[in-house]
Amino acid sequence: MAQIRKGGPRQYQARGRIKGYPEVVRTFSSRSEAVQWAAQRERLMLQGLGDTLQEADKLTLGNALIRYSQEITPFKKSASSERNRINVWLHNSLASLPLSAIRGKHLAEYRDSRILASIGGNTIRLELAVISHLYEVARKDWGLEHLVNPTKNIRKPKLPRGRTRRLYGGEETALLRWCVQNGNLRLRSIIIIAIETAMRRGELVGLKWGDVNLPSRMVYLDDTKNGESRTVPLSSRAVDALESITSINDILTIASTSGTFKPARNKEESVFSMHADTISANFSKARKGCGIEGLTFHDLRHEATSRLFEKGFNMIEVATITGHKSMQMLKRYTHLRPSDLLERLG
Structure with missing residues (x-):
């Protein structure tokens, strides 16, 4: 007893x-x-369940996270980001405690310490989500059915308000002009396509020529953030930007032996041939070169989504193009200019 x-x-x-x-x-x-x-x-x-209890008493959070990172994390789209969050937990004192000893109180103290360290609410939520999923995996797959998920007993930090940054004045023109003046025509095309299609940076990076059908003005995205494929229609401006990519390098090469023409592009070749971090770095350089403050590459998705609404598309139509699964999330990404509504008001 x-x-x-x-x-x-x-x-x-x-x-x-x-x-x-x-x-x-x-x-x-x-x-x-x-x-x-x-x-x-x-x-x-x-x-x-004595043996199960004993197992949970021996398995520390740190060791459980290491196992989780080997068995679960590699199969997630956000594997790299999750490994970074796991590393944060491994350096926390809670990592030495057994899974059975961790309670909501401990995680609430962790939450508060992160808030005091000026860590953003969404970052803290994602860190806690790792622990939550770890406990669910331990309960369902590792035979530790008795474990109570401690994250369910605490308040989650508030999410920050969605960004409202859009392109102002001549910012778009300035960015595109900078790209031309500095010989970065590939970045120019990427910026235009991002604004015209609302595609995410990761979707642009993963785009292959086999996914692009210029005659039908469609792009097929097999691997998206939300795990669902979608087909994105292309505006004439987006088509021109994609065609300009083919003119950056030679479209055709002459086979040295037969003298016949052969496409230089193949279906598996990347359209932009740029890493995601390279796009962000180049965009940041262009932004600073233009003297533009407070603009991120992801803000181009905000801009694109808002422009779709301004063109008269309804929510379902916009979601079909952008890939948003939640109407609430779509609303967060959409910021119409009140001045643009004056004509419709009369």
Whole structure:
């Protein structure tokens, strides 16, 4: 049977003792928490889950995260980002605690410490999401069915308001002119296509010539952020930008032996041949070269989405083009200029 002992101020020590298993000690801030933990543990032991409890008592959060990073993370689209979040957790003191010892209180303290460190609410939510999924995997796949997901017992930090940045005045013209003047015609095409199609940076990077059908003015995206494929219609301006890519390098080469013409492009060749970070770096350089403040490459998606609404497309039509799954999320990305509504108001 469990024993509850009073320790220091606001400290209650629960000692779980079941014949055939080592004693387990946990410290709580209230007597009721200690009693509840002890009662639940004894109930599980009597149900024959002693070995499972013992396994969870030995498996630390750090070791569980390492296993998770090897078995689960590699199959996620955001694998690289998740590894960074796991690394943050591995350097936290909670990593040394057993999974069975971590409670909502610990994660609430972690949340508050991150807020005090001026970490953004969305970043903290994503860090907590790693822990939440880890516990679900441990419960469903690792045989630790008794574990309680501690993230379900805490308040999540508020999300920041969606960005409202759009292109102002002659910013678009200035960016495109800078690209021409500095010989970065590939970036010029990328900027135009991003504005015309609302494609994400990752979607642009993954675009292959086999996905592009210029005669039908369509682009097929097989690998998107939300995991669903979609077909994006191309404006005439987007088509011109894609055709300009083919003129940056020679479209045709002459085979040295036969003297016949052969396409230099193949279906598996990348359209832009640029890494995502390279696009961001080049865009940042162009922005600074134009003296533009507070604009990110992702803001071009905001701009593109807003322009689609301004052209008269409804929400379903816009979502079909942009790939937004949530109407609420689509609303966050859409910021119409009130002045553009004056003509319709009369």
